[in-house]
Amino acid sequence: MATIQDVAKAAKVSVATVSRVLNNSPSVSEKKQQVVMRAIQELNYQPNLLGRNLRRTETKMILVLVPTIFNTFYAKVVKGIEDIGNENGYNVMLCNTYAEKNREQVFLKQLKNRLVDGIIFMATGLSKEALNEINQHFPIVQCCEYIKGANLSRISIDNYAAAYKAVTHLIRQGRKRIAMISSLNKLASTVEREAGYKKALENAGIAIEPDIILPGDYGFKSGLRAARQLLTKEFNIDGIFAISDMMAIGAMKTIKENGLSVPEDIAVVGFDDIRYTSMCEPQLTTISQPQYDLGCGAMTLLLKRIQNEKADIEHIVLEHELMIRGSTVI
Amino acid sequence: MATIQDVAKAAKVSVATVSRVLNNSPSVSEKKQQVVMRAIQELNYQPNLLGRNLRRTETKMILVLVPTIFNTFYAKVVKGIEDIGNENGYNVMLCNTYAEKNREQVFLKQLKNRLVDGIIFMATGLSKEALNEINQHFPIVQCCEYIKGANLSRISIDNYAAAYKAVTHLIRQGRKRIAMISSLNKLASTVEREAGYKKALENAGIAIEPDIILPGDYGFKSGLRAARQLLTKEFNIDGIFAISDMMAIGAMKTIKENGLSVPEDIAVVGFDDIRYTSMCEPQLTTISQPQYDLGCGAMTLLLKRIQNEKADIEHIVLEHELMIRGSTVI
DNA sequence: TTGTATGCGTTATCAC
């Protein structure tokens, strides 16, 4: 494997000159330029960027930590991150954490060990104290999901307002006994969505019943399960608000299997507007997040942080949209 | 940011000793060990792995190139790759190529520039000549999709046999006019699946009609579109074999929208057994690939290649399974 | 414009 030394020798110049050619410095004669280029070609030389990175103390690589790519919600967000990253000369790589703390630590180590220049968290199990500590020394940013109170830049939608809007929509459709399929986790999004749900009921003069707020894990099966519970017992619900589309789709399946129909008997609203919302029958009413823009924004925030350690901490909130489809409107 | 030098100074030992502690070499006294550890703690020292990697000419990072994480088929494969990789001390990162050649080149550059130790291709736009050239100098492996004739290790199922089995199943269910939703690409899998489809028809004495072999792009919408074509014209089909589940699900939707029913009027078979196959109505009959094992196998092959440049080239074929569900059986 | 020499942060090879 040829090194810069070999090229220098072959071109009969110093390594400095070769380096200059590689980084196309203006101060190198046309002639030497050519000679060096030829040598590079002939030796099939590939610069070892480990050397360069060590020297420059940067790698131009950034990591995106996502719980799991099984959740297609992240795909568009990642595209936004990639596009802005690439425009600025950064390579973006994805890492699955599977919501496991030690896996998160492994990738965090890559940051601390200077193997990557920054990390975007799509969700994290770290405490706000831990995040603050890391952010003091290394560039990190939160995207979509975030830990409340952590003192670092983030971008997301207003989950409270979104849930409020979704539930109010159900109420306007005449629904009065609206269940929620939520989660046991303490993510900011969960807390805010529950708060928005409750506020909407309260504003409409509907009593909140803890019994019809069930936990799920965002997945299809947990939607099936939750709906089954809601139907077996005598809750007599006529609406469901789920904090993920997959759970909403699972709930619809259970409802139909029980001989009831959506939206006539029970209207259903999901969250995220993943692709499958328009594939199911009926199509799912849901909250659409501006995924691509969230990604772009996150990368922009990270770049600011990388370029300027003392960059202002920003909390950006993007607009969401209620996509009204067949699952709530007869 | 503290370096190994700082630690050495603080602990009043040489950098060599610190390095030994870091790599827990046995030949270092209990006492010094402790002193060094304390210094590391106090300085909050994080080794800069760029230095280590430069020295060792390895990074313990490997890249998985996937066309797009929008396709959930890859999720389980990636899990297999990660598990075997992690067991062996490697960090696995995902890169989206979006089937764009230049994006593929960018990540390939990371390999050539020694920023990563190897690459697993889940699909590639490179020619077999290009792949052979790369494989001569750097560890690469193909997984699931592959370029025929490329002289490097790969792992996949037998796409020919799988398609043959799927179509034969339709025939056994009494179907006689079976359409195929395929692709215009020239991937080995496509070619082989088409061949298997034709062979099955031929064996059953059914004539092959090029008119009912339509192209798609693996996505839901192209499934909708293809089915629409098949239904408008007077093809009178009673079965569809699609080379992706998403297209099969799209086709089912079109069929139902046209007042026909699955499987009574038209039976449908997909390919891959992604999660959504059991979420749709009726559930989709499909070919299940051993995704996790494919991932494990790919990583194992890559490790062999990394550890021994002259490792034998292997072409591993894993078993597939026809998952018979409601979309083909009344 | 070009070359020399030094340093980036490690690990590894020697001596001792």
Added chain:
DNA sequence: GTGATAACGCATACAA
């Protein structure tokens, strides 16, 4: 068991 010190491959301040 420990410490100097020379690499690893590159970029760059400084001299020329």
